[in-house]
Amino acid sequence: MKNLDDYTLEDLVQDESFQRYVRDGSEADQVIWEEFLKLHPEKEQMLEEAKTIINRLYAKIPPVEFHHELMKFRSIIAANKDEVKSERHTKSVWRYAVAVFVAAIVLVTWLLIIHKGSTREPEVLSNVERNTSKGQRATLFLKDSTRIKMNAQSSLIYPERFSDDLREVYLRGEAFFEVERDENRPFIVHVGDLDVKVLGTAFNIRFYPEEETLDVSLVSGKVEVIRNDRVQLTLTPNTEAIFVRSTGQLTKSSFDPSLKLAWKENVIRFDKASFREIVTVLERWYNVQFIYDEHISSAGFTGEFENMSLENILSGIGHTLEFEFEVERQQVRIFKK
Amino acid sequence: MDLNNILSIDTTTNLSALKESLSNELSDVQLWNMIRKGDADAMVKLYKRHYHILYAYGVKTCHDKDLTKDSIQEVFTNIWASRSSLNKVKKVRSYLLQSLWNRLVRELKKTSKRSDIFNNQVYQSEQIFSFEHQLIDSEHNNERLKKLDQSVSSLSKSQKEIIFLIFYEGLSYKEIAERKSVNYQSVKNLSHKAIKKLREMIIGLILATVYFFI
Structure with a gap:
């Protein structure tokens, strides 16, 4: 070479x-x-x-779209792996009998459909996809009583029904999970290159493909962070795993819940945030696009806003970082004072 | 030799080693065989590795991003669904491109959109040279487009083909020489000329665009 x-x-x-x-x-x-x-x-x-x-x-796909497609594909594969799994020993005669009965019904139905002359469709996978756009948040209740709060610009895929031994979901973006405890059915979040495995806990995951790191922050209980099928880290409450996606480095540290979880209480909180960071957060939160060409003071900004309009927040920050602004439709123009 | 120099040599070597380690991952054929045995991780690896090139090809071919995304998803889903009956494949990337092409042709024929360019059954390399859609719309574009068209058509057929084989199918000179039954050196010469031409064309276009705005 x-x-x-x-x-x-x-x-x-x-x-x-x-x-x-x-x-x-x-x-x-x-x-x-x-x-x-x-x-x-x-x-x-x-x-x-x-x-x-x-x-x-070459034509290029934006990272968010690529990770979305990848997530969909992984969920399709997972749903199609099950035939191997289900070949294990049946737990009881009753189950066996029920299975035979169901199979018979399916077969008869199928024959009837065939008879009617309709075309055979490939097996339809029953995954549910839930998306939030910029400026939007949502709360989901899954059938196992798990509660998931999704932040803006996020996406979650989960099966219509969980299997008997595993609960698997796929995430892109940010979400706060309160997982219902079930010792017999671990709950796994597939996110980027990591799998997060829990029995029943509350934790936050943040994975925006355009950002450098993927963070898993634990509030209560216990979670395992898995990469390439191996447990890399076990988190205890108030610690978080930070995965640097370019280098594959995974580290554990403590975190400030009031900062990390503010979003789920509809609070925007900045801690020595750069102008760039502020823009990213506000663009996502209010579904706007910032336009600025001048260099705005890079000094960190610290502050907290609860249920405030974009204009009020901007005048607050602009006072400190010395800029003026104009909001027109979905665009925010920033001028140096 | 001063210390700085030694340091920099050392680091470039490290860089090469790091680069080498990235290409030491499982080969496409290895992944393919693992998929045939039902290895889901291998399936995801193959997907990640080839998604972008398929996307690039699909969008250049049909100019429809959503159709491309759906078709790529179907290509990979089909591979996974029929994993136990998959044949051995020598060049996985070529196989994937061909599958995507087949799917796009089928879809486009259904909607009878742009069926004109799909008369040929064999998948084509010409589409990747259509740069039009990357230019912003303006009344004055026509002049530049005409110029660009001329420069694109000034790439010979064999030059276009070799660029496609290198940049899309990802073949090495050796593989191209084998496939085309020509010798290594002439592949090398041809590719050198083709890339030089391509460079002139693209950089020339950018300069023309910049010039236009000044």
Whole structure:
């Protein structure tokens, strides 16, 4: 393989890792090329040119949409794995008898349908998908009495009925779970590259694909954070797991519930937040788009807002960070004072 | 040699090693065989690895993002549903692209939209060179489009093909040489020329766009 130092533009655009970085937004590859640029600042222009070429050659999917598709696919696979599982020993004769009876009914129904001449459809998977858009929050009650509060711009997939031995759901975005205790049926949240396994607890998960980390924050009970089928961390109350998606690093630390869980009480709370962070939160919360070209003071902002209008919040923050604003429809323009 | 130099050499080597380790993951064929045995994790890995290239190809082909997303989902779902009866595949990525193409053709024929470009049964590489939809709409676009069209058509058929094989099917020079029954060196020369041309075309287009706005 050619030495990275001698790379020409042709080598660069044909490099699988470089393609993955630009085309797929692969975080693992991003680390390599950012490091490469640090080592060879003189090659910046070449790198930019190569990026342009790749961007023109391929159409790209936004990360949120990709993770949504991935989540849907994983739920389809999970629903289709069961036939292997159900081949285990039947627990009682009664179950067996019931199964035979049900099978007979299904067979008869099926024959009747066939007879009527309708086309055979592939098996329909009974997953339910629930989405919240920007500016929207929702509370769900699952059939096992588990309560889930979803934050804005989030998505949850769950089966219409849980199986006898497992409760599995899929999440993208942010949600607070209060899982009904059931020792015989663990509850698993599949989120990004992690699985979060619990018996019955309250915890918050935050995974917005455009953000660097995936956080699991435990309020009560116990959860296991699983990656590649192995338990990586066990959380105790008031600790959280922070997963850095680009490096795969997973660490445990304590967290401030009043900050992390403010959203579910409809409170927006900032703690030394940068302007960029504030924009991200408000865009999601109020379904607006910020437009600003001047550099707004990057000094951290600390403050709390409960059930306030966007205008009131902005004038509060603008006073501290010294900006003025204009809200028109779904757009917020920011001007430096 | 000063210390700085040594350090930088050392780090570039580390970088190469890190890069190497990323490509040391299970190969497509290994994943494929695991899927045939019903390994769900392998299925998800394959999905993650090839989703973006399929999306790129689908959108370039049919200009319909939702249709592309649905079709990709169906391609992978079908593989999983028929996992126990899957045949062995040599080049998984080519197989996936071909499956996506088949699906798109079927869907588009149903709605009789753009059926004109799908007369050919074999899946095509030409569509990836349509850059029009990436340009913003404006009355003055026509002139530039015309220019671009000219430069695209100035890529020869074999140049277009080789770009497709490298950038979409992800074939190496060696694999292309085998498939096309030509020697390695001529594949290398052809690709070098094609990429150079492509670069001129794309950078030229960007400059033209910038120039236009000034």
